[in-house]
Amino acid sequence: MKEITITTNKISNMVNGHFHVWGWEVPLYLFLGGLTAGILIIASVMAFRKKKDSFALSSGKLSLWAPFILSLGMVSLFLDIKHKLFVWRFYTAFEITSPMSWGSWVLLMIYPLSFLLILATIRESYPGIFSFINKFLSFLKLDILFRKLTEFSEENYKIIAGITIPFAITLGIYTGILLSAFGSRPFWNSSMLGPLFLVSGLSSAVAMVILLSKEHKEKSLFTKVDIALLLTEGVFILLFLIGLATSSSQYKAALTLVTGGALTSSFWIFIVMFGLFIPALLEVLELKGRNINPKLAPVLVIAGGLFLRFIIVEAGQMNSWLPY
Amino acid sequence: MKKYGMVIDTKLCVGCGACVVACKTENDVPEGLHRDWIVEEVTGKFPNLHMEIRSERCNHCSDTPCVSSCPTGASHIKEGSNIVKVDPDKCTGCQACVVSCPYNARFVMPEGYVSKCTFCDHRVEKGESPACASVCPTHAIVFGDLNNPMSRVSRLLRARKFKTIIPEAGTEPNVYYLI
Structure with a gap:
């Protein structure tokens, strides 16, 4: 068993250097x-x-x-x-x-x-x-x-x-x-990202309609649609995380980035909490007749969609197959 | 078809860096960028420690994610061989290949196109070894055709224990390390 591994990189900074391309x-x-x-x-x-x-x-x-x-x-x-x-x-x-x-x-x-x-x-x-x-x-x-x-x-x-x-x-x-x-970046290497980004994009567009529409009927319909989309997005994120958790060690290591690692707070606060849970809750309350600023939920959804891309792109670049 | 590969003896490599300097000189690699580099790895628990020194570079993989991810065909496999190259005139600098390489072997040149180790194919065409192999003072780096059973690389791989780096990434690397 390897109790300790110390890797140093001589001459070049290409291996130990922070891999940040995008x-x-x-x-x-x-x-x-x-x-x-x-x-x-x-x-x-x-x-x-x-x-x-x-x-x-x-x-x-x-x-x-x-x-x-x-x-x-x-x-x-x-x-x-x-x-x-x-x-x-x-x-x-x-x-x-x-x-x-x-x-x-x-x-x-x-x-x-x-x-x-x-x-x-x-x-x-x-x-x-x-x-x-x-x-x-x-x-x-x-x-x-x-x-x-x-x-x-x-x-x-x-x-x-x-x-x-x-x-x-x-x-x-x-x-x-x-x-x-990109098979070389375990955090990204999940086909769940396709449907997840599609639903997220759709949800952001629906939020845009809620934000810009002047018709009550239209706002109400799209608010209902957005709740369904946010729930779907939540399920997709859960499936994405399960996929990483049940895969090989490289993927499990990638998962730790959002379960205790460097991006944990930003992932759960900006994507899950403020990007999904709170806007969905606000939209439900709004449909029930509570007096909430109607612009708040869609703005949070759009910001959440933006954070989703930023955090996932960053996470993929913080993790690779190389152990050093 | 030639299947070029490199066999690097970790028992002989002292990490002097001559391969890195030779590569930079031969290929005019700009300051701060490298087509090859040295990794020193210490494993174990004191006092039972093991040290390995490796000269690393592009693995000229048989399954090339860098080529399959390239949107323009700039990243390509040289005809008649397995040498992975980049055509600067087709490269947009989108860096899909840089991201796709599990070995982080690619980089962007100051001009904007992506560059990497070419196994010094301009020397190989003339029957010479790549610059890194030709200058290695301990003869730790051996280059040759893996398809030829009588080549030195093939004979070394038959005679010695070897490994490749992160074979689990699934790219079938063609740079072997004797251990």
Whole structure:
């Protein structure tokens, strides 16, 4: 039995040095990617609702946020990339084994789909923007094309939404698979991260609807949806932890990061307590008629989603197969 | 196909660091970055202690997570061999390969692309050994074709006890340590 192991590293700092490759840019990108996926799933699902008279935000206005939030995420990702002039190389190859390659191509599909989804409802949701774009494009003599594209999107609203849903789900899952595919980082190496990040992204998007909606009925419906999502997220986190706890020693060592190790308090306080439990409780109380600031729960959910990405990205980099 | 590997004798390695310096000189590795390094490991309970010194580098694994995680094909396996290389013109510096390597053998060059040990393939093409192996004063580092049963690396692995580092990571490393 090895009672003690002392490892020193001579000459280079590459082994004993703190392994920290990804900073704030990647977790922020993963959060914004998940949020975009959530927004597009909601906006697409709402295309299939029966009543046309309500839910102005989730069924119309919301989709406009998607390309902007995604672009912000892409900017964040771009800031992380070290060989910036070669960023176009993502689109000169499709590597079937690389989640990042899948992600790059899915992102490319998300943009046109979200634009078509926006056009499908822009006339009703943003009449001002619609007429402005029309006027602007008439200078360029492109207004006819714009109107035709809008009419096409309106006519094929449900088809576009139906195509968007699987792509948005792929985007949401990809933000987790990106990390879980790294077998060398035990904390990340769980396929639970895919569904966990998808549900978290969806929950953040639902929280955004609760935060921005002006309709009581819409807020109430989405609050109920959010409670279900937060509960699901809690179950997924539990399953993720069980997966680590019942695996081999490297994975058990990874688990100690959040069960007594360096990230324990931040994981349980910022993700579980303030990101899941308290907002779920506040939402239940709100539905029961208690007078609680309606912005508090959704803000906590969104912050919790952000913390989830930051803490998991950090944890994965604090643990590896090497014993030194 | 050649399956290049390295056999490093931990009984001969004194941790002088000549391999590290030779690599840096041969490959013009910038200050603060290293393609190979020395690990000294002491295990046991006093007074029964055991010390092992290892010269470590990329393991040019047979199952390469760095290649499969690369989104652009920059990380690749050199044709006709198992040498894992990076094409700087295809590398975006996303660092997926850096994260995927269980040996932490990769790093980002000041220019932004990822770099690592190449088994000095430019020397190997000329029939020479990698720089680290060629300068080792105790001849602890031996390089050769693992597919050739008569190569020195194959004969050493048949004759001596050996280990690889964290084989449980599942990457099938091709750098062996004689123990």
